[in-house]
Structure formats: C-alpha cells, structure tokens
Amino acid sequence: MSVGLTLLVVTGILFLFGLGHNILDRMRLNDKAALFFMAGILVGSFIPNIPLGNRVSINIGGAIIPLVLAIYVFSKAGTTKERIRSVLASILAGTGVYIAGRLLPHEPETMMVDPNYVYGIIAGIIAYLFGRSRRASFIAGIVGVLLADAAQGIVNYANNISAPVRFGGAGAVDAVVISGFLAVILAEVVGELREKIQGGxxxxxxxxxxxxxxxxxxxxxxxxxxxxxxxxx
Amino acid sequence: MKVQRRSSPIKAAAVFLVLLTAVLPMSKTRADNWYEKDPGYFTLFDEEGGRLTVMASEMFKDDEYISGDNRHYSIYSVDKKSKYAFAKFIGDIELPQFEEVVDETVETLAQKDKNRSILLYCTHSDESYVPSDGKSSIPSEGGIYDVAESFRDSLEKKGVKAVLDKTSHDPHDAGAYRRSRQTAMELIRKNTPVAAVFDIHRDAIPKEHYDAMVNGEYMSRVRIVIGRSNQNRKANEQLAYKIKAIADKAYPGLIKDIYIGKGEYNQELSPRSLLFELGTHEISKEAAQKATDNLADVVHKAIFGGVFKSKEPADKGQKKGQAQAPKDKRLKVSPISQEEQKGAGRGIMWFIVVAVVGFVIFTLISKSGNEIKSSFENITGKKKRE
Structure with a gap:
C-alpha cells in the first residue's frame, strides 16, 4: 500500500471517528459525503484512464472526482471575494508547480522534498498565502496541479514532444490528490498554529x-x- | 484592537505573477547532461580516504552505499563544493544463503505464480548511450528503450510475463518522476497481479565504473538504486539483496553495487520495486543490452525461484597443492512469494504511527482541554454531534 492510499485510509478512519470535523465543517461536507468522495477516489483509481483525445486522458479517481469535489467546495464558498481568491490561488499554484517542475533538480535525491509532496507543499503554501482559507487551499491544490499538467501538455505539443498528458493518471496517489489534501492540511495546521501563537x-x-x-x-x-x-x- | 485590512488579493497575485514571469526566462531544465559541462559526479570516500564510488547525482548525509563486496557504508559528511562525500563502514551485509542441490530432479522446481507480471518503464525517456546512439539525450526516443526492450525480451524467454511501457516522460526535469508515477500506476492497473516493477535508467558517470567481464564476456555492470524515503524500503532492499546474492554467485561482477539514496523513486507503489542503472552514457548500448540477459535470469530466479549454477571458487577445505579451479555448485532459490515480506508491513505501520502522532499533536495545539474532552465524548458516543 502506498503512502497516498494509506493517507486516504487513515484520513477516512479519522473522519469516521469524528476527528476531522474541523476541516469538514469548513469544507461544507458532512462525514458521509467526505467518505463517499474518498471511496470514489480509491475505486476510480483502479479504473483505466478515459481518453480525451490524442495523447490526453483523465483518471476518474485522480482527477474527475477531486475536480468535482473542488467545484462543489467552490460553489459553497462564502463570498465572491473567496471565489476570486480561489481562482487566483489556483492559477498561481499551477504556475508555481509548473515552474517548480522546470527549476528544481531532476533527481528526487537532490530535492529537499520528494516530488510526490513538493507540488502539494508548493500549491499548499501559495494557496494559503493567496486563498487564505481551507476551501481555497483545497481548490488551488487540486486545480493547480491539473493546470500545471495542462500547461506541460501545451508546451509538449508546441515542441513536438510525444509525452502524453494524463490528468490524475496515478489515481489516489497522483500529485493532484496528494496536493489537494496536503494544501488543506497545511492551511489547517498553519491557521491553528498562528492562532495558538498569538494566544487565541x-x-x-x-x-x-x-x-x-x-x-x-x-x-x-x-x-x-x-x-x-x-x-x- | 482594530483588525488590519489586508491588501487586495488581486494586487498581491499580480505582484506574484510579475515576479514569476521575471524568473521564468532564467529557468533552465537541469537535465541529465549536466555532466557534460563539468565532472558533475560526486565521489564517495571511506574513512581512510579510499575511493568507494562515484554518483552522477548529488549525495546526501545519511545516504547508504553497499559496495560490490557487500560492505555497508553510511554517508556522514558531504562537501558540495568539491563534490566529495565521506562514509563510515557500518558492517557487512548478510546476503541470503542458498541451499545446495544434489538431486538432479530438483532442476524442474515448480515455478509458481508465472501469471504475475514484471512491469518495466523508463522515467528518463531521453537517456541514451553516446557510442551507440550518437548522443547522450534523445527526447522521447532514448536508447534506454532499446535496453529495456532487451530486458523485457530476456524475461519473456524465461517464460515471464514482462510488460514494457514506452510512454515518454519528457522533459527530463523535476516533473519526470511525477509523470512516470502515472505510467507505473497505469501498468499496475492493467497488469495485476504484479510480481515486480522496475524503472530502467542509465547512469552518467565515467565508463570504467561500468566496464565488466562477467563469466568471460564483456558487458555493462548494473547498479541498483533504492529510495530511502519510501515505506517499502525494507521490502525492496530484501529483493535487491536477493538479486545481488544470486548475481554474485551466478554472474560475479554483474551487480556493481547498491545505492540507497534520498527520495522515493515511486518505489512505494510496490514492495518489489527497484531502479536499475544499466550502464552509463559512455558505454555502448550493446554492452548494456548484453547485461540484460544475465539480469533477467537473476531477477527471474529471485522472484519465481529456481536452480542456478554458482561460479564461486572451490571450497576452502581442499587439499594443499590442488588448483583452486572454479567449481560449479547447483543452488536452489525459493520463490519470493514464499518468503516473509517483513519490510512492507513495517513501512505501513510506521506511516500510521506517524499519522496518529501528528494528529494528536495537532489536536493538542488546536483545541482546549474541554474541546478535546468533548471530541472523545463524540467518539465514544456519549454525546451526539450537533
């Protein structure tokens, strides 16, 4: 079992025991909806990618369900300003992830953080800085990585590189899912820590x-x- | 106290985008051909100053190295400027031992689980061999695919269901492993049950480190790389040790060494997942392809079991004056499925422990005593959630 799958199972158990309510409440999700989405991500991961055209495909668990969740969270955003921030944070996170992919050293051993998590952390930090909320962080974490993949696809097409674009191709262990969850956890931890430090x-x-x-x-x-x-x- | 109003997010985002745009033109892919400008490889020394090996990529403190003669080192210091790293000897690796077979009939040892697939992919799709391919990097069509094809064909000759995914993961940048992760998952999805997953690479260090005569034939050596951050590390190490143990006896010199470096290399996706460096950019592709035949034999025996001939020197118990001629022994290897997979379970347990401890710390940070008490009441059902 991979880290991503273990993370999903552990998170699912925490939700079942009512320990993740802080995050769920702010995401406008109840326990059942959250578990339903996570089960969808897990099951969808084992379904082959859906082709979207030449060299482009999408995975149900790795991209479609996270995107549906992001859209749902977006629709539940409290204010127009929060929606604008979510969109901006997504674009910035996507830009950050794309640039990180180009600038960071190419071998995992030379990166401070493994490529599986570095994009989640980058998207999470950017999303938190510009989104200022768990919801915006989650949206930016998911959409940011998908946008970065789309940008890579366009660059590949322009340069005649035959590499395919597979949105969320690794399913539950894709950077898309890891990034979304990391971003929201980061927002939660940073938010709580900040408050604790300033004494409430x-x-x-x-x-x-x-x-x-x-x-x-x-x-x-x-x-x-x-x-x-x-x-x- | 008055709450300060934040500056507009649009303004902040605009500033951020301008800064990113300023950085973008300076960005250059740090591809694998950095060794062409400068001897970009790191050299590893032991405590006495003896040179142990070189690595094309950066070495880090706490990386581990297992030499060809199975000595285990841990890196304690790295000087990035001089590209020197220093390791202390921490003991000899105990490789698996194999039982000698006397009965001829055991040759047809049952080889179960042949329906399990060995899955192959190449994260760095451009890696090529200069003497054969003309250059070190050919985007999406690197010579590495020819080597991976040879490996696949050799495995198939042994009756193994081997699948090579030739998806390109270009450009050769920090996103390559993220993209190859999707390929690995796609391979696993389509080819379950899985016996093992191997990422095929070629190294980028001078040729002499990979030149070898194995059982009288010239070919490339093979380096095994394991990510020390992945939770399957122990299980993957067990497979690497078994491969080395068989190779050391059947094809002495074939497995160059084992490097346990920082990173995951997507090896957490399977408890039998390794990265093979088949030669280096300076060696001929044919030498790397030659090695795949022996490597396939070793991998096949390590995973599915079987009997192989050991090329070890004769036993020490021989009378004085007798020539130390190599004596072929027949050794039996058990299939890996019959062995304990200690490492895989241990990795998951550690992850769960870390997740739970992290959550407890977070709860302590974020909640007051009464809130924690209330949460426990929710869990135990004493109080219904509002």
Whole structure:
C-alpha cells in the first residue's frame, strides 16, 4: 500500500471517528459525503484512464472526482471575494508547480522534498498565502496541479514532444490528490498554529453562524469573514 | 484592537505573477547532461580516504552505499563544493544463503505464480548511450528503450510475463518522476497481479565504473538504486539483496553495487520495486543490452525461484597443492512469494504511527482541554454531534 492510499485510509478512519470535523465543517461536507468522495477516489483509481483525445486522458479517481469535489467546495464558498481568491490561488499554484517542475533538480535525491509532496507543499503554501482559507487551499491544490499538467501538455505539443498528458493518471496517489489534501492540511495546521501563537483569535467579534465564520457585530464587513484562522471561542 | 485590512488579493497575485514571469526566462531544465559541462559526479570516500564510488547525482548525509563486496557504508559528511562525500563502514551485509542441490530432479522446481507480471518503464525517456546512439539525450526516443526492450525480451524467454511501457516522460526535469508515477500506476492497473516493477535508467558517470567481464564476456555492470524515503524500503532492499546474492554467485561482477539514496523513486507503489542503472552514457548500448540477459535470469530466479549454477571458487577445505579451479555448485532459490515480506508491513505501520502522532499533536495545539474532552465524548458516543 502506498503512502497516498494509506493517507486516504487513515484520513477516512479519522473522519469516521469524528476527528476531522474541523476541516469538514469548513469544507461544507458532512462525514458521509467526505467518505463517499474518498471511496470514489480509491475505486476510480483502479479504473483505466478515459481518453480525451490524442495523447490526453483523465483518471476518474485522480482527477474527475477531486475536480468535482473542488467545484462543489467552490460553489459553497462564502463570498465572491473567496471565489476570486480561489481562482487566483489556483492559477498561481499551477504556475508555481509548473515552474517548480522546470527549476528544481531532476533527481528526487537532490530535492529537499520528494516530488510526490513538493507540488502539494508548493500549491499548499501559495494557496494559503493567496486563498487564505481551507476551501481555497483545497481548490488551488487540486486545480493547480491539473493546470500545471495542462500547461506541460501545451508546451509538449508546441515542441513536438510525444509525452502524453494524463490528468490524475496515478489515481489516489497522483500529485493532484496528494496536493489537494496536503494544501488543506497545511492551511489547517498553519491557521491553528498562528492562532495558538498569538494566544487565541484576534477576531473576537467573529463567531460561527450557519456554517460560516461571520462578523457578529457587522455582517456586511466582508473582509474579515474569509480568514478561517479565526475560531469560535 | 482594530483588525488590519489586508491588501487586495488581486494586487498581491499580480505582484506574484510579475515576479514569476521575471524568473521564468532564467529557468533552465537541469537535465541529465549536466555532466557534460563539468565532472558533475560526486565521489564517495571511506574513512581512510579510499575511493568507494562515484554518483552522477548529488549525495546526501545519511545516504547508504553497499559496495560490490557487500560492505555497508553510511554517508556522514558531504562537501558540495568539491563534490566529495565521506562514509563510515557500518558492517557487512548478510546476503541470503542458498541451499545446495544434489538431486538432479530438483532442476524442474515448480515455478509458481508465472501469471504475475514484471512491469518495466523508463522515467528518463531521453537517456541514451553516446557510442551507440550518437548522443547522450534523445527526447522521447532514448536508447534506454532499446535496453529495456532487451530486458523485457530476456524475461519473456524465461517464460515471464514482462510488460514494457514506452510512454515518454519528457522533459527530463523535476516533473519526470511525477509523470512516470502515472505510467507505473497505469501498468499496475492493467497488469495485476504484479510480481515486480522496475524503472530502467542509465547512469552518467565515467565508463570504467561500468566496464565488466562477467563469466568471460564483456558487458555493462548494473547498479541498483533504492529510495530511502519510501515505506517499502525494507521490502525492496530484501529483493535487491536477493538479486545481488544470486548475481554474485551466478554472474560475479554483474551487480556493481547498491545505492540507497534520498527520495522515493515511486518505489512505494510496490514492495518489489527497484531502479536499475544499466550502464552509463559512455558505454555502448550493446554492452548494456548484453547485461540484460544475465539480469533477467537473476531477477527471474529471485522472484519465481529456481536452480542456478554458482561460479564461486572451490571450497576452502581442499587439499594443499590442488588448483583452486572454479567449481560449479547447483543452488536452489525459493520463490519470493514464499518468503516473509517483513519490510512492507513495517513501512505501513510506521506511516500510521506517524499519522496518529501528528494528529494528536495537532489536536493538542488546536483545541482546549474541554474541546478535546468533548471530541472523545463524540467518539465514544456519549454525546451526539450537533
């Protein structure tokens, strides 16, 4: 069993025991939906890639289900600003992943972090910096790697390189899935750590209302509603 | 305290994109041909200053090296500037021992699980052999595929179901392993049950390190590379040791050494997954292809079992004055499926332990005492989640 599969199983068990609710709540998912998506990713990984044309194919578990999940999370984004941030973070994460692929040393042993995780971390950091939320991080983690793959496909086509583009081709262990999960975990850990270091949330006026962190004093102040580092005390 | 308003994300993103665009024109693929400009390889020394080996790619502290004579070293210091690395000797590797066969009838040892496939792919699709291919790198059509084809054909001659995926993973950059991971998964998906997965490469160090006479024939040596970060490391090491043990007796000199380096090399996808360096850019492709026949025999025996002839020197117990002529012994190898796969389970257990410990630490950081208590009540069902 690979790290990716083990990660999915361990995460699934944690959700089953109700330990991942923090993340799930903020992703607008309930336990059943989360497990359903993860089972889909696992099962879809074993189904052959679906061809999308010459040298282009897509995997159900590695790309289609994560993309559906990302779109669902996007549709549940709290504000327009969060949606804009998600899109921007995705484009930036995709650019970051593509450039990292070109700039980093080519042998895994010379990279500080293994290629399986480096893209997730890059997408996660960029997504957190620009997305500022678990939702935006997750979307950017998934879409960023897919965009980087699409860019590589275009470059290959332009340079007449016969390498195919297989979106999420490695299924549950593809960089797409690893990146999405790493990005959201990174956002969660960094958010919680930041809050712990500063001794609790600075946004005392905010509270959890109808599945959303909102400014309880003034609901129109959109700026503060997106930082999910804030936590109900 | 007043909450500071952040600058617009669009502005921040624009600045970030401008910075990236500025970096982009400077970006150059750090492809494998860096050795052409400069002797780009690292040299490894033991504690006495003796040269152990050279590696085309960077060496790191805690990498491990198993020499041709099965001495195990651990790297404790690396000087990046001089490209020198230093390793301490940590003991001799105990390779598997094989039982001697006297009964002729055992020759037809049952070889089960022949329906399991050996899967081959080449992460670096451009790797080529200068003397035969004319250059060291031919995008998407490297000479490495000819060598991988020879290996596949040799395995098939042994009755093994061998599958070579010739998908290109170009460009030869940091994304190559990410793309070859998709190929490895596609191979596994289509060819289950899987016996083993091998990534075929060629090295980029001077020729003399790979020149060999094996049983009187000139051919290339083979280096085995294992990723020390993958959770199947122990299981993959067991396979590598078994391959080396058989090769040392049947084809002395064929397996050059084993390098256990930083990285995963997609080896976590299978507990029988290795990277083979078949020769180097300076050696002829034919020499590498010649080696594939012997390598296929060794891999076949290591995985499916069988009987092979040992080319070891005669026993030490011979009378004085007698010539030390090589004496062929017939040794029996058990199929790998009948052996314990200690490593695979251990790797997964470690990963689960790390995940659980990480989660506990995170919970302690993020939750107050009451929240933790409440979570436990949720788990034990004492309190229903709202």
């Amino acid at each position: 949330t600075k946004k005392k006026q905010m509270g959890f209302h109808d599945g959303e962190f909102v400014n309880l004093v003034d609901f129109d102040t959109e700026e503060e509603t997106e930082d999910e580092g804030a936590k109900e005390k």
